[in-house]
Amino acid sequence: MISDITFGQYYPSKSVLHKADPRMKLLLTFVTIIFLFVCKNFLSLAVMAFITVLAVAVSGVPLKTILKSIRPVLIILVFTAALNIFYTKGGEVYYEIWKIQITEKGVNTAIFTIIRIVILVVLSSLLTYTTTPTDLTTGLERLLSPLNVLHIKVHTLAMMMTLALRFIPTLVEEIERIMNAQKARGADLETGSLVQRAKALIPIFVPLMVSSFRRAYELAFAMTCRCYTGGEGRTRMKQMKLSVRDFVLLFICLTACAGVIVLNIFFEAVI
Amino acid sequence: MSAVIEVKNLSHYYQKGTPLQVTALKDINLTINQGEILGIIGHTGSGKSTLISHFNGLLKPSEGTVLVDGEDIHKDKETLRNSRFKVGLCFQYPEYQLFEETVYKDIAFGPKNMKLSDDEIKERVLRAAEHTGVSIDMLDKSPFDLSGGEKRRVAIAGVMAMEPEVLVFDEPAAGLDPAGRKKLIDLIKDYHRSTGCTVIVVSHSMEDIARLSDRLIVMNNAGIAMDGTIQDVFSRADELTEMGLDVPEITKIFAEIKKRGFDVPPDVYSVDRAVDVIRSLTEGRAGL
Structure with a gap:
């Protein structure tokens, strides 16, 4: 149940994509999604x-594993496809019943949208599959660092994101432990009206809050003890360096983007 | 002696049917008798906690059955719910389950879930508080204002207040200092003596188990490796060491004494008994 959360999941491997610079990966994912x-x-x-x-x-x-990441958006896919088929009109009419028309343009748009969403989901989950959460946030921090000029504390935001990701599994474990303890005292979490069920969550959430605050204090203590004072003047043990590999990826991606523009110009638009 | 809990051919697998499947329990058969204190020991990951979570139906067996008072606890919802009250489970670090505004309300959480009358709840809370040494003036305080040891006792009182037939403790003394440990072990002993109900204690600590229980189960590799009296089990020290477990320090010392050629019994597992043995030895010598 709750342990099925796959958000920010990392799949360890030693592929080119895993080794690539997280900044480049973030940037390329962003660019391809725009294109x-x-x-x-x-x-x-x-x-x-x-x-x-x-x-x-x-x-x-x-x-x-990749296909698993598409599963959560299946409903959205079916929904958008249906909407597009029935509401986009134009071109040859394939089928007609009462007021509903299925047209060439409708079918095309539906297929187009499905492919687009699938690519979108696959690309973004590929980013999290090939990049550890720490690398991801570090990359994000570096990419957004120009915002520091606007007095936006990019480092703090990135650190908060790292910590939040890091504590998801810990909290899931904690919730399960507390739930078991309260169930052992006869807490009924499964039956009753909506209000009763909401009330039944109090014995879970109060201890969870208390332990989260305790954890936060302990973590802050531990970070202070290791001389953490924020982002300023902080160096990294693992320096991010762009290598030939990253430029090859950039080249492939830019070629594809150029191809998209050329094909857009020379062939008729479908959508 | 009649059986309170009977476990028949119990197996439990985590993440069943996936490549990550883990066998947590394999074909366990166990009978727990009315009124005994049963100790369960085993190294980390040997299946102790998984086993006790089956006693009140928190986990459902992958195979096999668990009977409480002769009834399969997964027979229907009602039986399952009642098994929660018949078998009280007190988890490791139970102080993290406290949530109410006052100690009284927190101890009353279990009895309230049993839908008892207010008078009955009050009686039970007071009785449980007395068993655990929670003073009357503590009852109106917030549980979050108490010390670590006090919180632990309040949490234990919360399980005791349900007055279960079987009370199960998972590592009750974990994280306490030696004085706190001894106090807690004595508390469990006193509770058992005055109520006569069945007590099960899961622990790593051989000393604690030796002080508490009559019968001891050793778990290893998802199964029961030994089942017998404390003396039976501790006399198989070599096998225990092989399983990554340890016998009490005093027992080790006596094994060493025996090696040096002294005729001492192999079943010394508490300091009290050690004193007796040494005394009888020296007296025997004086007589020579």
Whole structure:
């Protein structure tokens, strides 16, 4: 049940994508997602699909694991497809019953949208599969560091994100422990009206809050003891360095993006 | 002696059907008798906690059955719910389960869930407080204002107040100093003596177990490796060491004394008994 949370899941491997610089990965994911929405016809979309397949192939993450990340958005997929089929009108009419028309344009838009969402989900989950949460937040911190000029504390935000991610499994474990302890005292969490069930959560949440605050204090103590004073002047043991590998990835990605623009210009737009 | 809990061919697998499947318990058969103090020891991951979580139905057996008072606890919802009150489970570090505004209310949480009358609840809370040495003026305080040891006793009182037929403690003395440990062990002993109900104690500490229980179960590799009296089990010190367990320090010392050629019994597991043995030895010598 709660232990099924897969958010921010990392799949350990030694692939090119795993070794690539997190900053580059973040940037490229961002760029490809933008170009996903620049695509105007199936040919340009095929280019994006191709580099997605390529990325999955070299990532070393099993296809089954990738497919698992699509499962949560299945309902959204079905929903958008249905909406597009029934509400987009234009082109040849394939089928007509009463007021509902299924048209060429509707079918095209539906297929287009599905592919687009699937690529979007696969690419972004590939990012978390190939990058550890720590690397991800560090990369984000570095990429956003220009915002420091605007007095936005990027380091603090990144640190908070790292800590939040780090404590998800700990909290899940804690919730399970407290739930068992209260169930052993006869707490009934499964039956009753909505109000009763909400009330039944009090014995879970109060101890959880108390222990979270205790943990936070302890962590703050431990960080202070290790001379943590915030981001200023802090150096890293693992320096992020762009290598040839990262520029190859950048080159492939930019070529694909250029291809999308060219195909958009020379072929008729479908959507 | 009649059986309170009977475990028949119990197996439990975590993440069953996945490549990550772990066998936590394998074909366990166990009978726990009315009124005994049973100790369960085993190294970390030997299945102790998984086993006791089956006694009140928190976990459902993958295979096999658990009977409490001769009834399968997973027969229906009602039986399952009643098993929670028949078998009181006190987890490791129980002080982290406290949540109410006052100590009184927290101890009353279990009895309240049993839907007892207010008078009955009050009686039970007071009785449990007395058993655990929680003073009357403590009852109106917030549980979060108490010291660590006091919190632990309040949490134990919360389980005792349900007045279960079987009371199960998972590492009751974990994290306490020696004085606190002894106090808690004595508390459990007194509780057992005055109520006569069945007590099960899970622990790493051989000393604590030796002070408490009559019968001892040793768990190893998801199964029961030994089942017998304290003397039976501690006399198999070599096997225990192989399982990554340890016998009490005093027993080790006596094994060493025996090696040096003195005729001492192999079943010395408490300091009191050691004193007696040494006394009889020296007296025997004086007689020579």
